[in-house]
Amino acid sequence: MKLEGKVVVAQGGGPTAVINQSLVGVVLESRKFQQITKVYGAINGVKGIVNEDFLDLTQETTNNLERVAVTPSSALFSTRDKPDEAYCQEIFKVFKAHDVRYFFYIGGNDSADTVRIVNQQAERSNYEFRAIHIPKTIDNDLVLNDHTPGYPSAAKFVAQAFIGINLDNRALPGVHIGVVMGRNAGFLTAAASIAQKYPDDGPHLVYLPERAFKTDEFLADVKSIYDKYGRCVIAVSEGIQDESGVPIITKLEQKERDSHGNLQLSGTGALGDLLAKLVKDNLGIKRVRSDTFGYLQRSFLGCVSDVDQREAREVGEKAAQFAIWHNIDGSITIHRTGFYSVDYQLSRLKDVAGLTKLMPPEFINARGNNVTNEFKYYLTPLLGSGMPSASMLRAPRAEKLLEK
Amino acid sequence: MKLEGKVVVAQGGGPTAVINQSLVGVVLESRKFQQITKVYGAINGVKGIVNEDFLDLTQETTNNLERVAVTPSSALFSTRDKPDEAYCQEIFKVFKAHDVRYFFYIGGNDSADTVRIVNQQAERSNYEFRAIHIPKTIDNDLVLNDHTPGYPSAAKFVAQAFIGINLDNRALPGVHIGVVMGRNAGFLTAAASIAQKYPDDGPHLVYLPERAFKTDEFLADVKSIYDKYGRCVIAVSEGIQDESGVPIITKLEQKERDSHGNLQLSGTGALGDLLAKLVKDNLGIKRVRSDTFGYLQRSFLGCVSDVDQREAREVGEKAAQFAIWHNIDGSITIHRTGFYSVDYQLSRLKDVAGLTKLMPPEFINARGNNVTNEFKYYLTPLLGSGMPSASMLRAPRAEKLLEK
Structure with a gap:
């Protein structure tokens, strides 16, 4: 059975050069599904949810989304707020009022933990709901992941x-x-x-x-x-x-x-x-x-790995696909399968949330x-491709004539 | 009458992203002339001259020179030394010993002043000699110039x-x-x-x-x-x-x-x-x-204006042409002649040396x-071309339902 309703996507924590690729991946992929009634972007992460500060991204042009994708930093702005139980109840009040059935949160291990708590709340209140954490951090410190979008x-x-x-x-x-x-x-x-x-x-x-x-x-x-x-x-x-x-x-x-x-x-x-x-x-x-x-x-602006761009886009797309096609929750993780290729999996939130890889x-x-x-x-x-490198002169030394 | 002898090129002051373009402009252009017996690069600016620390750039491959040209910072290394009279006499001892007849110094207003002093010494000692200052500074503070290579x-x-x-x-x-x-x-x-x-x-x-x-x-x-x-x-x-x-x-x-x-x-x-x-x-x-x-x-490495690259190359080439074809001294200056085009002139050293444009x-x-x-x-x-710019989301705000 298809779960019909709205999507909310948000960005948390520190910005990266490719975090908007993941945003655009979620938005473009979600917009393909008939059961998705609207795609909302929450302004300033979870803070925007409790304040009902949403952009209706169903009404954003594909062209502008592609331009935003190559713009660094969080286009939906960010927050350092970390919801507790009471905060989560506020989030749910809003999600229910707006018939939000899919929540995608792009962030690091703190954001993964936020998704985990929100998801727990949904289960407890018997609200049918999918929540997926999409990895992002320049620190590259998310466990299970070979590496994290933003780091490259x-x-x-x-x-x-x-x-x-x-x-x-x-x-x-x-x-x-x-x-x-x-x-x-x-x-x-x-x-x-x-x-x-x-x-x-x-x-x-x-x-x-x-x-x-x-x-x-x-x-x-x-x-x-x-x-x-x-x-x-x-x-x-x-x-x-x-x-x-x-x-x-x-x-x-x-x-x-x-x-x-x-x-x-x-x-x-x-x-x-x-x-x-x-x-x-x-x-x-x-x-x-x-x-x-x-x-x-x-x-x-202007220093980005094309491998990172592509992967950041794909983790957003995969998040939408896992949630909407397969009706499952979790955290998207990146796994290296060759030199160089990767695979995306859906891991359990509790295996990623709040943990630090060194x-x-x-x-x-x-x-x-x-x-x-x-x-x-x-x-x-x-x-990625086109990584520049420095070159030194290799000419021979000239002979000294003054014997210094 | 053609003035036969060696070329010495050196780089002074703080590095820039395109200072090696000017170096390569001098080297490649100088190597075309029959009266140029060798092209030497002085290591660490004027300090390398008094120490006879020269690379024989006549024996550097064109391919590697082109790779060095797109490498930032001074390939010949730099110095903050500012020669006084005694220092200049040391420079001359070396120039005479090596039959150096052309000196190109890539640098800011301090370097221009060095060229001016060295040139004075040459005149006083009746040594036939051409010295040209090639502009470079990220500060963009050289007088007479519309702007200075390195700044863009x-x-x-x-x-x-x-x-x-x-x-x-x-x-x-x-x-x-x-x-x-x-x-x-x-x-x-x-x-x-x-x-x-x-x-x-x-x-x-x-x-x-x-x-x-x-x-x-x-x-x-x-x-x-x-x-x-x-x-x-x-x-x-x-x-x-x-x-x-x-x-x-x-x-x-x-x-x-x-x-x-x-x-x-x-x-x-x-x-x-x-x-x-x-x-x-x-x-x-x-x-x-x-x-x-x-x-x-x-x-x-990896943030360069193509206009800057081209101009930095050209001031090096023009310096070699003025000195070797026309047998004249001075400081290369850049003049804007349209939106956007430039012209290169040879200005008097004393009109540039030691002065600051604000x-x-x-x-x-x-x-x-x-x-x-x-x-x-x-x-x-x-x-230059390809300057990136940022794009924001322009989607409309979604209606609030909970009247907060």
């Missing part, structure tokens, strides 16, 4: 940024520290390693939250590289922690937290400045710079200050 | 970054402050204005070094925008100054200076953090973020907190 494009940005920083640092030598997002997972920071083309290319050091950050080892590492090359490029994850699991950034000052209790790690240059000062003060190197990549890495040990070197080739093998196909 | 690509990066930041800020509202390079000139920061596509798009405020930065007006501006839109995106130049011409960043701490006496403005998130704190403390807005674009804006008054609004359409008309053709 952000990784491409980080890789291209470090290729440039490495060249800049070679031209005007010194120490450069680049601070990358990713919270507790090091995948995004690890993407910097793609810049290592020529033997002396940076980043020479890569620090991840998966390994304890020890100040003395950090300084010894920097000194060793600087003594060898006269320069040092370092990629550091915003979420690096000491041996007790205390984020290094908290050693600075009281930081603000979002409504999920997550620490504010971005939108400040503090961690980079702290590390730069450490190097200056302890190693006596004069030219030490730090860049915090900030919001550019998740919303920069870099596996085989992606990190023994000293914990760089990545392995295994990681580069994992990342390379995700960056 | 950096401007494209800044524009694309602000398009993304505006979308991000719309999805998760708050105040966002983006700090952009440019030293005493506001051209690069002003490029953020290209993100203003839809009526409420940011950056809503643009602060340039050409206008005194007054803290109370800044706070009033931010409050006014935030009250209107519930969010505010701000572009700030790293070089903003107070009414007495004191850089705002010096109000923070003792900053380091480079060998030209220039203040270190980049490679730290300090200015952004200071302004964010100002807004938080005075306006009571909770979500205030700042991003300092840092080195990404001058060396990011944003003309017609590019800045009366309140000094944004740019005019006149500026956008100036910038748009420089961004």
Whole structure:
């Protein structure tokens, strides 16, 4: 029996370069089904549902949807709200009033948990209803997934940024520290390693939250590289922690937290400045710079992986197909089936919600200050076609005539 | 009479996305002339000359030169050295020993001044010699030039970054402050204005070094925008100054200076953090973020204007042609002759060297907190073909049923 009613699609958490591909995948696929009476987009995620702030996407042109698909950040805007029971009852009041029978929420593990709670409520109140979580996060930290839409494009940005920083640092030598997002997972920071083309290319050091950050080892590492090359490029994850699991950034000052209790790690240059000062003060190197990549890495217009675009579109389409054709709930997960191909499955919400995937040990070197080739093998196909690379001059040295 | 001898080409100052186009323009054009015995590239600018650190670019493949041309940053590496008389005598000792008769220096106004001094020395010592300055700077602050190679690509990066930041800020509202390079000139920061596509798009405020930065007006501006839109995106130049011409960043701490006496403005998130704190403390807005674009804006791989690429190549070619065909010295300057076309001229070194061009008054609004359409008309053709833009959903709002 076909379940007739409206679709609501929403976007939660931090924006990505391809989150609108998933939105457009849901909308275009849902609009094909006769039992779908309308396709609504909730403005500002779950907050828009309780406020009945809906766009009627059944009345959006396909042409404009395709243009929105290639626009980064969340076209329906976002929220950090995480519904509790009372919030969920409000959501249901609205869903029932509007005869919403399908709910698609594009987001990370917090959003997956929201879908799980909403779904529980539906079961309890015997309201026939399908809810599907569509994966998205630049942090790449969703369990079960080989990788997550949004990550490949952000990784491409980080890789291209470090290729440039490495060249800049070679031209005007010194120490450069680049601070990358990713919270507790090091995948995004690890993407910097793609810049290592020529033997002396940076980043020479890569620090991840998966390994304890020890100040003395950090300084010894920097000194060793600087003594060898006269320069040092370092990629550091915003979420690096000491041996007790205390984020290094908290050693600075009281930081603000979002409504999920997550620490504010971005939108400040503090961690980079702290590390730069450490190097200056302890190693006596004069030219030490730090860049915090900030919001550019998740919303920069014009740096996108075509593999990521395609997959983000497909997880949206598959979500609509699973829910509408097959009448089942869950979280869409991406599984690698070759080098390089993927398959989409529907996994149980409780197996994804609220959990965090970290870099596996085989992606990190023994000293914990760089990545392995295994990681580069994992990342390379995700960056898609047309990944640029840098070229150096290879001309021979001219003979010196003045014997200096 | 043809002046026979070697060519030396070098790159000075901060890297850009297209500085290697100019290098390759010089090399390929010079290699066509029979009187050019070799084409040398000096490693690390003038420092490489005194150390006789030359690459023999006559022995570089054309294919690799073309690959280097599309690689950002200075392939010959750079220097902040600024030669004095003694330094220049060392340069001459080397030039004479190697029979160097043509010197091309790609750089900003400091580099132009270096060429001027070297040229003076040649005249004094009756050494027949041609020296040409080839313009390059993301700051766009060379006088006589309509614009400078390197600026359009950096401007494209800044524009694309602000398009993304505006979308991000719309999805998760708050105040966002983006700090952009440019030293005493506001051209690069002003490029953020290209993100203003839809009526409420940011950056809503643009602060340039050409206008005194007054803290109370800044706070009033931010409050006014935030009250209107519930969010505010701000572009700030790293070089903003107070009414007495004191850089705002010096109000923070003792900053380091480079060998030209220039203040270190980049490679730290300090200015952004200071302004964010100002807004938080005075306006009571909770979500205030700042991003300092840092080195990404001058060396990011994969964000380049094709107009900039072409012009950077041509200034290199023209430099070789002026020197070798016409036997004259000077600084290559770019002149706009239509919408959009340019012409290259050879100007006198003393008319360019050491001088700084600022944003003309017609590019800045009366309140000094944004740019005019006149500026956008100036910038748009420089961004080249394929400049991406963002698209918003235009679907109608759905009717509310619960009367909240």
